[in-house]
Amino acid sequence: MYKYNMEELNKKTIDQLNKKGVQVQDIAKIVYELQKDYGEISLEECQDHVQAVLRKRETIHAVLTALAIDQVVDQKLFPEPIQSIIEEDEGLYGIDEVMSLAIVNLYGSIGLTNFGYLDKKKIGIIDQLDKRKGKEVTTFTDDIVAAIAAAAASRLAHKNKEGESK
């Protein structure tokens, strides 16, 4: 009944991020920025953690839903007034952040503070997505990318600690 297996779903999720101009590498760079002061890490390691986050069913569901909303709002297919509210990324609209919690929460509380930080500081690709607003709807996309980065940073921190305590 359910037509896709997890591998296909993971591939489709990365495809749709790419279509929106977001590469796994871009997200890995944010993870590197977040974690570089806490120990020796490589960009490859960061990329592996981003990939691991993107293989989780909950992440896949959140990313695909977020990108789909931005897409239909770009095509002006949502009814008013929510069409305008999302299109203009109205200051107090926070459903994009709430949806991101589906990813952030999976990796414990460090993910949460990293997400809050990224949402305010807008590093790398998050900043670029933010600047495209006006020409293109990125209301949900920028938050979901911040969530993936925050979750991957949290995963990395947990795994490194695990190694250390053995």
Next chain:
Amino acid sequence: MYKYNMEELNKKTIDQLNKKGVQVQDIAKIVYELQKDYGEISLEECQDHVQAVLRKRETIHAVLTALAIDQVVDQKLFPEPIQSIIEEDEGLYGIDEVMSLAIVNLYGSIGLTNFGYLDKKKIGIIDQLDKRKGKEVTTFTDDIVAAIAAAAASRLAHKNKEGESK
């Protein structure tokens, strides 16, 4: 810049719930079921609390987004594979529940447990929305209605306690 004031937004939110076959009264009945064992309450009181929840900006944003998603998925406008996943309300799809947290969290932790309970027990209109699946997309709608009821029940519990402790 922002075109609607809160009163208009509240009115539009109730309108769109009505269009989907959900009356404020239906939600009030669920609140009554949830709270009747904890003290003397009337259906009118429950309705007032539902109305108060529906006047909150965060509720309005969550309800309008949820209803809009169900609407465009009903029109088959979301890209695959997320179109099928939401259309069939796939068992492990939980973004609808996560979105509902935007409302539930506003009224403290009682809201949370009431929401979890309603999501499993499906009382009244929630059950009816659930049974319409197959003919109509109600994936986000049933959870958002459960969230409004859970939040209103939590608001009622807090207010009654406030009175008591004075």
Next chain:
Amino acid sequence: MYKYNMEELNKKTIDQLNKKGVQVQDIAKIVYELQKDYGEISLEECQDHVQAVLRKRETIHAVLTALAIDQVVDQKLFPEPIQSIIEEDEGLYGIDEVMSLAIVNLYGSIGLTNFGYLDKKKIGIIDQLDKRKGKEVTTFTDDIVAAIAAAAASRLAHKNKEGESK
């Protein structure tokens, strides 16, 4: 610097649950009750999922903190008024539920609704912990046990689905 490795922490967590009269088996039985209608499962399988939840650092931290609070409140060591509020498990006190989210959130949104349901229905050991109130402080313990069960049920549902979709 950090004195315990994960294996020791896991052992100590189970020890302290046992001291409070909670066996891994008791929690496995709740998982079984929650999931038995969704496919063929054994009690052993449920127990494995409970064990997996109890090996997570975030779970260990939450359980040890919850049990420690109940213990010091039992010894009347918290300052007033919070001593009385927790001791009597005052109706609107919800910090115990919020702390449980540290565990529940790790396994996606099904965990959340299962937790809300258990918090209201109080199956098996949760009911027994609830009934000990008055003689013994179990304010945080009953919620944390519900959280472990809800998380394990969610983990089981995800794993079974994974197998199915291959």
Next chain:
Amino acid sequence: MYKYNMEELNKKTIDQLNKKGVQVQDIAKIVYELQKDYGEISLEECQDHVQAVLRKRETIHAVLTALAIDQVVDQKLFPEPIQSIIEEDEGLYGIDEVMSLAIVNLYGSIGLTNFGYLDKKKIGIIDQLDKRKGKEVTTFTDDIVAAIAAAAASRLAHKNKEGESK
């Protein structure tokens, strides 16, 4: 049965924050820093919003629990290993952040991102509490202060927007 009314509880909460070296004014200054770039605001206004947050039952419960935990850990009354984990504010211990969500969530999603930001940037009194670590346990206190500030900033943002849209 429940011995305190909300006014008394509010007074006791502020008393205990003061005893820990935290003034309402200190928290108001953080709110001012967070919000000064989004419109004309005064420190008095910020203080009013902090006071409003501190009158909420959920806030009171979270603050009193957080301060009580730091107090008993300071007195070495928690059992090991959680005594050492909290005392040293171990890097991956996140139950303090989770508890703070009880406050942050009450004011919608802006509260969440402000909280994540403060948890990383440590402005004003939060920085001072952080620097006292080693001499005094402030593991839960610094996060709970960040949560109050984040919630008050979110409350202010919502109220100002409300005024604007009328």
